[in-house]
Amino acid sequence: xxxxxxxxxxxxxxxxxxxxxxxxxxxxxxxxxxxxxxxxxxxxxxxxxxxxxxxxxxxxxxxxxxxxxxxxxxxxxxxxxxxxxxxxxxxxxxxxxxxxxxxxxxxxxxxxxxxxxxxxxxxxxxxxxxxxxxxxxxxxxxxxxxxxxxxxxxxxxxxxxxxxxxxxxxxxxxxxxxxxxxxxxxxxxxxxx
Amino acid sequence: xxxxxxxxxxxxxxxxxxxxxxxxxxxxxxxxxxxxxxxxxxxxxxxxxxxxxxxxxxxxxxxxxxxxxxxxxxxxxx
Numbered sequence: 001x002x003x004x005x006x007x008x009x010x011x012x013x014x015x016x017x018x019x020x021x022x023x024x025x026x027x028x029x030x031x032x033x034x035x036x037x038x039x040x041x042x043x044x045x046x047x048x049x050x051x052x053x054x055x056x057x058x059x060x061x062x063x064x065x066x067x068x069x070x071x072x073x074x075x076x077x078x079x080x081x082x083x084x085x086x087x088x089x090x091x092x093x094x095x096x097x098x099x100x101x102x103x104x105x106x107x108x109x110x111x112x113x114x115x116x117x118x119x120x121x122x123x124x125x126x127x128x129x130x131x132x133x134x135x136x137x138x139x140x141x142x143x144x145x146x147x148x149x150x151x152x153x154x155x156x157x158x159x160x161x162x163x164x165x166x167x168x169x170x171x172x173x174x175x176x177x178x179x180x181x182x183x184x185x186x187x188x189x190x191x192x193x
Numbered sequence: 194x195x196x197x198x199x200x201x202x203x204x205x206x207x208x209x210x211x212x213x214x215x216x217x218x219x220x221x222x223x224x225x226x227x228x229x230x231x232x233x234x235x236x237x238x239x240x241x242x243x244x245x246x247x248x249x250x251x252x253x254x255x256x257x258x259x260x261x262x263x264x265x266x267x268x269x270x271x
Binding site: 018020021024028031032036040041045049052053056057060068103104105107108123124125127129132133136151152157172175176179182183 | 202205206208209210215236237240242243244245247248249251252253254255256257260261263264265267268269271
């Protein structure tokens with residue numbers, strides 16, 4: 001290899017290292033959001049920590065498959081949700097499609113019945129924190145994944161569809177149904193007497 | 194959207210898409226017109242907004258500091 005070629009190669013390697021460091025820095029800045037979502041996709045803190053760590057190891061390893069300028073957050077969360085599926089942490093079954101008996105006003109009606117009239121802010125305070133965590137974890141995975149991405153992770157419908165590799169219409173229907181299922185679970189597990 | 198004889202039932206169906214800003218202009222106008230005159234639905238819409246915030250706060254756990262350190266240690270050495 002000539003001196004010129006060696007020089008070109010050295011510059012290319014240095015540029016590569018800089019790009020990689022920048023990429024890793026940007027991915028690390030997402031860590032709080034990744035943990036927040038991971039914690040609710042799986043049932044225990046230990047599992048969530050393992051999942052996040054594996055996600056980062058894979059993201060750093062496969063950095064070349066990320067196209068600069070595209071949605072980095074969606075790219076990282078896609079790794080997270082795929083790993084979660086690969087590790088068999090979720091049952092692969094079709095979500096129930098039978099109609100729900102209760103609509104969206106159900107939880108408020110239940111809380112109002114139990115505790116009498118109060119401001120809407122006060123009514124919500126009848127739900128216990130532990131109960132909310134239990135209720136969310138009782139929501140079937142297919143619905144919970146979408147609720148966690150959209151309502152906890154702040155992803156748009158389109159981003160959630162991209163991450164989970166499902167159509168946007170499916171994201172919306174699972175989200176609407178999942179929120180209703182969550183309200184039913186909340187009515188059963190989270191209402192403080 | 195399905196036909197509803199009861200305007201409150203229709204408003205209930207619009208609750209989630211309304212809060213997600215996923216209604217057409219016309220549907221949003223219809224929901225807001227009903228909400229302006231119906232305290233029953235208004236209360237339930239406000240509750241839903243509070244509920245979303247409340248659930249989000251309740252299920253959010255701070256990331257353990259040592260996990261953050263472990264992730265940083267996975268970086269490629271320069």
